Amino acid sequence: MSTEKTTTVPSRIFLSPPHMSPSERELLLEAFDSNWIAPLGPQVEAFEREFAEKVDVPYAVALASGTSALHLALIILGVKPGDDVATSTLTFVATANAIRYVGANPVFIDSQASSWNMDPELLAVELREATLRGRPIKAVLAVDILGQCADYDAIQELCKQYQIPLIEDAAESLGATYQGKPAGGFGDIGCFSFNGNKIITTSSGGMLVTANKAWADRARFLATQARDPFPHYEHSEIGFNYRMSNLLAAVGRGQLRVLDERVKQRRENYRFYQQEIGNLPGITMAPELAAGRSTHWLSCITVEPAEFGATCEDIRLALEKENIESRPVWKPMHMQPVYADFRAQGGSVAEELFAKGLCLPSGSSLTESDLNRIVGVVHSVRGHANTIGEFNFHQRVSVPSENAFLTGRPS
Ligand SMILES: Cc1ncc(COP(=O)(O)O)c(C=O)c1O
Numbered sequence: 001m002s003t004e005k006t007t008t009v010p011s012r013i014f015l016s017p018p019h020m021s022p023s024e025r026e027l028l029l030e031a032f033d034s035n036w037i038a039p040l041g042p043q044v045e046a047f048e049r050e051f052a053e054k055v056d057v058p059y060a061v062a063l064a065s066g067t068s069a070l071h072l073a074l075i076i077l078g079v080k081p082g083d084d085v086a087t088s089t090l091t092f093v094a095t096a097n098a099i100r101y102v103g104a105n106p107v108f109i110d111s112q113a114s115s116w117n118m119d120p121e122l123l124a125v126e127l128r129e130a131t132l133r134g135r136p137i138k139a140v141l142a143v144d145i146l147g148q149c150a151d152y153d154a155i156q157e158l159c160k161q162y163q164i165p166l167i168e169d170a171a172e173s174l175g176a177t178y179q180g181k182p183a184g185g186f187g188d189i190g191c192f193s194f195n196g197n198k199i200i201t202t203s204s205g206g207m208l209v210t211a212n213k214a215w216a217d218r219a220r221f222l223a224t225q226a227r228d229p230f231p232h233y234e235h236s237e238i239g240f241n242y243r244m245s246n247l248l249a250a251v252g253r254g255q256l257r258v259l260d261e262r263v264k265q266r267r268e269n270y271r272f273y274q275q276e277i278g279n280l281p282g283i284t285m286a287p288e289l290a291a292g293r294s295t296h297w298l299s300c301i302t303v304e305p306a307e308f309g310a311t312c313e314d315i316r317l318a319l320e321k322e323n324i325e326s327r328p329v330w331k332p333m334h335m336q337p338v339y340a341d342f343r344a345q346g347g348s349v350a351e352e353l354f355a356k357g358l359c360l361p362s363g364s365s366l367t368e369s370d371l372n373r374i375v376g377v378v379h380s381v382r383g384h385a386n387t388i389g390e391f392n393f394h395q396r397v398s399v400p401s402e403n404a405f406l407t408g409r410p411s
Contacts, residue, residue, distance in 0.1 A: 013324040013374065016197040016298060019262065019365045024254030031250035039064075040224075041246030047253050048207075054256060055174070055184040055192075057209040059216035062244035062252070063223055066171040066193025066206040070098035072219045072242065073189040073208060074139070077165040079104050083138035084343070086126055088118040088150070088169075089332040090350040091143040094193075095169050096333045099141065107137065108334040110346030112151065115289045116329075116353060118142050119346065120154030126345040127162050139165045144173035144183050145330070146359070147199070147266065147297030151289060152178055152186040167191065171206075174199055175263040178292040184209050194248075199262050199297050199364070200255035202248040263295045265364035269371065270296035273360060276375040277301070280382060282308025286357075298359040300329055305356075309383035312358040318381045324374055329357030 031043045044062050052060035063069050079085060081103025087095055089108035099106045107126060112119035123140065130137045140159055142150045149170075159166040168187030170176075176183040184190035189212075194205035208219050221227070226239025244252075270285070278285045282304040288294045303312040312328070319326045331354050334344035361374055 010323050010373070013361045013366070013370050014363060015325045015327055015359065015361055017363045017365065018196055018201045018203075019258075019363060020251075021254060021258045023257060024251045027250040027254045028247060031247050036246040039241075039243040039245050041249070043246045043249040043253060044244055047244075047249040047256070050253060050256055051207055052209060054259065055182045055190070055209055057185045057190060058211050059209065059213055061208045061216050061219040061223065062249055063206040063208060063219075064242045064244060065204055066169075066191055066195065067094040067098055068223070068240065068242040069191035069193075069206040069208040070095065070141070070167070070169060071101050072222055072240070073167045073191055074098055074102045074104070074141070075222065076215050076218050077139055077167065077188060079139050084130060084135060085139045085141055086118075086123055086137045086345075087141040087333075088143040088145065089334045089344060089347060090116060090330050090353060091145060091169070091333060092171070092330060093333065093336065093338075094171070095141060095143055096336075096339055104138070106141075106333065106339065106342050108332070108339070108342060108344040108347070110344070111349045111353060113349055114287055115148055115151060115292070116286060116350075117145055117148065117150035118155065119349070120151050120158065122345045123155060124158055127158055127164075129345075131162070137162070137164060139167060141167045141169060142187070143169040143171075144176060146286065146294075146300060147173050147176055148286075148288065148294035149173060149176050149178035149183050149186065149292045151291070153291070156186060165189075172198070172297050173295060175259050175295040176293060178289070185211075188212070189215060194252055194255070199266065199295055200252070200259055202244070202252040202255065205244050205248050205252060262364040265366075266296045266299075266362055267294075269360075269362050269364075269366055270294075270299045272371050273299050273301070273375065276371075277378050280308065280379075282306070283378075296362065298327075298362045300357055300359045302353065302356040303358065305385065310381045310385040312356055314384070314386050315358055315378055315381050317386070318377050319374065322373065322377050324361060324377065326361060327359045329353050329359060 048060040083104040096106045166187040168190040170183040171193035173183040190209040192207040194202040223242035226237040228234040286300040305311045332350035
């Protein structure tokens with residue numbers, strides 16, 4: 001008999017795993033048995049109808065991804081090569097990449113501290129300065145990050161004043177509201193993602209929503225290889241293969257039915273973290289705008305190392321050791337090597353959020369025992385710094401260098 005000690009690894013807690021209800025499987029099998037194994041079909045049509053109703057926007061077009069929705073939105077709203085598009089610096093790279101797909105240039109706007117989304121005051125500065133420079137901004141692509149809508153009263157007003165289109169990247173914020181209205185309806189076009197880590201998922205997928213029927217029709221046309229209405233294959237424009245599969249739409253329909261529950265569960269996670277760690281010295285929960293209701297798709301904290309006695313990277317590493325996934329807040333686009341040469345308006349707020357921010361496990365299937373495990377680790381790290389003094393937030397790797405972290409400046 002072996003005398004070796006066996007250590008059991010606790011089961012992994014993921015950042016934001018898929019959470020299916022029973023009806024997804026039923027709908028998927030129904031689609032499968034109907035032999036509509038195609039990009040298009042009755043499930044796609046039903047998903048579009050039900051989704052449009054849910055977000056209170058007249059038309060919805062189901063697509064292969066959130067990125068393809070953003071790409072089509074920019075094309076449909078007439079953004080051309082060489083145009084400048086103002087967008088949030090604190091976002092996932094897909095937002096900025098879509099701007100590059102049409103040959104336009106992103107201009108990165110810093111975050112407002114009260115929501116972490118695009119700062120409308122800095123957007124106003126950029127719109128004014130760009131006009132004075134003789135190179136006006138052609139469109140605004142505002143992002144609703146981490147489950148929360150941007151401050152649309154001000155952003156919409158600016159877009160109206162400068163007569164430029166507004167695209168809402170609501171990929172992370174399905175189910176959120178602002179001034180009582182659902183995310184996705186604040187722009188001329190709204191874009192959603194259903195990739196595996198989103199509040200509801202179809203494994204991969206996206207949706208474009210708009211109140212303009214001609215734009216919805218154009219999105220469908222461009223997403224199906226721009227096929228002209230002939231019995232044979234006729235094409236007078238370049239299109240894309242961007243439609244959602246009928247099988248995935250079936251999954252989406254099931255997920256949509258439990259969206260409200262998922263929002264409730266994610267908000268509960270946030271409330272739990274707020275109660276258990278939100279008042280520890282040096283820890284601040286991500287803020288929620290008074291005018292909005294966040295889904296808290298991801299529950300995030302910022303950590304002041306001097307007060308907490310450890311950095312957010314200490315917490316991340318300690319969680320990882322316990323088989324718990326957490327993730328730094330987005331590295332701002334203006335700090336990304338691939339976007340270093342593009343214009344930015346401000347940037348220090350987003351830089352600090354990246355330096356001090358951590359997204360905690362936020363799945364809607366987290367149990368009380370999971371949540372207790374997570375906050376237990378956070379408590380255990382307090383005062384036990386390992387990375388203070390050697391944490392270079394610019395690269396977000398521990399390197400033996402000057403104390404870049406505490407000064408808040410990249411070294
Ligand atoms: C803010 C934001 N925009 C766009 C996307 C792209 O969506 P997808 O991965 O479905 O292409 C994502 C997420 O993946 C996102 O978080």
